[in-house]
Amino acid sequence: MTRRVAVIGGGLIGRAWALVFARAGCEVRLWDPDPKVRARALDELAEACHLSGDDPAALAQVTVCADMAAAVDKVEWVQENGPEKLEIKREIYAELDRIASMETILASSSSALVASRFATGLPGRARILVAHPVNPPHVIPVVELCPGPDTAPEVMDRAEAFMRAVAQVPVRLACEIDGFVLNRLQAVLLAESLRLIEQGIVTPQGLDDTICHGLGRRWALLGPMATINLNAPGGVKDYLDRYGPTMARLSDSAARGEAFTETAADIIAADLPAPAQVQELSRRRDTRLAELGRFLRDND
């Protein structure tokens, strides 16, 4: 039976999700409150397909709906991509919870808000969770599944199975945590990067080269735990025996929030492509990410 999915919000993230679901064979209902967004959604989806090399035939699976109730009718999954504003999220979830069948899972793409902020008190809070993607999810497969305190474990099981079925890589978190996992890891790396750059120890380009031609290559294949497991003859415990004290010392002297300064931002901006190039470079990035994804899949 064809799986039926709703995507709420037709911005970049919503459209990328629509593509993920459609190419996996789901029937996708896309809704956005803005009629202009709805009007151009299919053209923009075709463009995204072109950049990522996905088969545009998948887009036949996508229907743009004129109202939210029609979009969520009889779907198994709702992926919500509204603004990261608490009041708006609360309104959306109150409405979604009222109109969607109790069997339907309601998942938010929120990176900033945990589910308890907008689901607490709702009758259907047990079927609400955060499914946080990386931008854009059609070319980066990881999705963090973060339950609220009221999310049912059975919903988490279904959420995990659903994301695997649409070929994403779900990472299940045990409980709510600010920033989930991915952005917590990104934050510490950015803080230390910004300080090293502001202190003039390395240029922004040098910092990027260090990751891009160094750790990033390893981490695209293995992840940090699998990486250190291979960096000592006796595996991860041997690694942490040998290098743990050094790594602890380095992290003790690492930068924190104070590193996010205007000065650092200015130095980095001066060394990177200007804002006018952001759109074109983003398109190029998506094409390359899609190619890299196919390479990694074919060379696993």
Add this chain to the structure above:
Amino acid sequence: MTRRVAVIGGGLIGRAWALVFARAGCEVRLWDPDPKVRARALDELAEACHLSGDDPAALAQVTVCADMAAAVDKVEWVQENGPEKLEIKREIYAELDRIASMETILASSSSALVASRFATGLPGRARILVAHPVNPPHVIPVVELCPGPDTAPEVMDRAEAFMRAVAQVPVRLACEIDGFVLNRLQAVLLAESLRLIEQGIVTPQGLDDTICHGLGRRWALLGPMATINLNAPGGVKDYLDRYGPTMARLSDSAARGEAFTETAADIIAADLPAPAQVQELSRRRDTRLAELGRFLRDND
């Protein structure tokens, strides 16, 4: 004219360097104090070539030398890969500085010791630096070039040009810093990872998936600064305006050295391949890193 290079130390890192230099067309002189290491060095180089897909014909460029003075005679570059013990490094550099022509650059693969620890006071301290690779350098191209307080800027210029000439990606640091750049970044990410795992928020596999199928893919293509430059319509300054306060908050609450616990190590070890598999998995990693490197080079 063929460039002539010496590699001091025939362990994993030394052999990987020998391969980097040989495939770039340099004449390579490899020396190790242990005759057993010397005896098997060429066979092990052939094996490394096989795993990485490098042309074994390059190995005709490598000569294993029976003494250090013969190895460093008339070379432009010495890459030293001795043990990370200060007394041994000091002995090696006193000897290298005595026997090598003053035109020769002396570069250490040390990840733990900065050049001032072993070069201070030597007559040739101006030509001594750290050239810290990622393990193994023949499949991961980044190399951190870290001067000591006495290293001549002209030597740093030559070091950078030399590393580019052998197709590595040099990252030039302005001054000595504990951990250089790469391990500082790895340390903060590991600290936060270990805590999230020890607290049970995510499994080791989930943590690895978050990077491997998430941030690692971006970072293999772009580096963290280029990444955030594309994550807001107005570029990096727009990104830091929008998300800087959140990232600062997340890094303020991040783990530090206290996260490197025995408990975390036990949880991770239980979820990862056992030490008996490390050697085989490392060989597989090197093959895949070489394939990824070729993919990235051909799809730049």
